[in-house]
Amino acid sequence: MVWELPDVMRVAYAFVLALSVSLFWTGAVLSNTVHVIVSGMVFLVLIHGGQAAASMPPKPLLKSLQYAVTTSFGSICYGSLFTAAIRTLRWEIRGVRSKIGNNECLLCCVDFFFHIVETLVRFFNKYAYVQIAVNGQSFNRSARDAWELFQSTGIEALIAYDCSGAVLLMNTILGGLITGTCTGVWTYFTQRDKAIMVGSTSMLIGMILVGLTVVVVESAVTSIYICYAEDPLLIQRWDPEFFEQMSEALHQRLQYRSSRARQILNGRLDHLPNTSSI
Structure with a gap:
């Protein structure tokens, strides 16, 4: 067929x-x-x-x-x-x-x-x-x-201000750039015609290797957030000072979100037209 x-x-x-x-x-x-x-x-x-x-x-x-x-x-x-x-x-x-x-x-x-x-x-x-x-x-x-x-629990108020992901991403990019630059410079003095190819490939490999390490750190940070939301005493027994810092930061974020919501609600109520009672 x-x-x-x-x-x-x-x-x-x-x-x-x-x-x-x-x-x-x-x-x-x-x-x-x-x-x-x-x-x-x-x-x-x-x-x-x-x-x-x-x-x-x-x-x-x-x-x-x-x-x-x-x-x-x-x-x-x-x-x-x-x-x-x-x-x-x-x-x-x-x-x-x-x-x-x-x-x-x-x-x-x-x-x-x-x-x-x-x-x-x-x-x-x-x-x-x-x-x-x-x-x-x-x-x-x-x-x-x-x-x-x-x-x-409102833990997302604390996660929303977490900048660890951006820092880890910058480390991944920086690791790739350092690897690609060093390898590209070395290749430029040995085999000049292959410098761009070797440098770009090394940068990609460097980002992958650094990314594997970053996954471990990111997973640990995520686990701490979930464990804190599930049972804050787990964090308190592990590190009381860190527990106090997390609790204070969460309390501040929740207070800010509550005050911001009240401001928005009051602003909308102020713009409502005044209706006379019948």
Whole structure:
């Protein structure tokens, strides 16, 4: 049986699409597995009052790794599928936008919309995976509990002013630039015609390696927020001074948000027309 050309193209397109989903899914699973491992390790340290505590179980990192790749691995794969699907859609939209000239503005808006959706999904997934590591629940239940935790404790007021993500991103970019610059300069004096290629490749590799370290730090910060919202006494037993700083900062943010809401409400009431009583 001889396939017609359109049929062959459709099969090839479906194959490339499946490979793209698989690529993004694998990357998300690996990253989220590291996230769950670090979150479980942080929870063990907090619940036992410190890494040097007598009640600390032996080999906590190995226990967290075993839990992440066995009990929680199904939830990790299930949650990572959403991010992989959205990234694949964005990749397809960008490919179509580069090939056509009509409705490019519409495709750009759709791409931006999926970018916002991906950002929101990754944001809530990040905290849902901490719930998976701490409570051992399914992904759907963990995501729902994380959302309810934000609504009930107001911890999002503190997370909104957290600049650790921006600092870690700057470190990743800086690490890539330093690696690419040093390698490019060295290649320029040895093989001048390959300096740009080697420098750009080294910069990418440097950003990836620094990014792996950044994931560990970001996961630890996220775990501390969730553990503080779940049970503030965990942070208090671990570091009383840090607990006081977090509590004071959260209290200030909640007070500011409450006063800001009152100002907006009073401003709207002042602009209402005065109605005479009948």
